[in-house]
Amino acid sequence: MRRATRLLVPALAVLLGGGCKDQAPDAQLANCPDPVAGCRFEVGGETVRLRFSQPPRAMRPFVMEVEAPRAVAVAADFTMPGMDMLPNHHDLAQGPDGRWHAAVVLPVCISGRADWHLALTVGDQRASVPFSAKR
DSSP: OHHHHHHHHHHHHHHHOOOOOOOOTTOEEOOOSOTTTOEEEEETTEEEEEEESSOOBBTBOEEEEEEOTTOSOEEEEEEOTTOOOOOOEEEOEEOTTSOEEEEEOBOOOTTOOOEEEEEEEETTEEEEEEEEOBO
């Protein structure tokens, strides 16, 4: 029975995975050392501001806010490089203030890792934003 369990858990992880991608080749790498404090970076020649409402932590919701004045659509995909995880895609909703918002919950990584990539799509341009979640 223990052998079956040792084989079943990794098999389930592979079957449930498939949403993880490394940085897309067309994505610009953006530096955001503290997403709670917020940061600004360029996406396709446009200045974008990103902010998380609180430090990201597995299984604890936080709100992601993006200021992208000329955007017609904003989306976010959270992945962990080299790990097969369930897709974590969010189409952000634009608020009356013009800012884009989404409630995000990061899954638990069974290996204990906390290194994440946010693939932020603004219109048809992409930025890859690495960040760490609290354990």
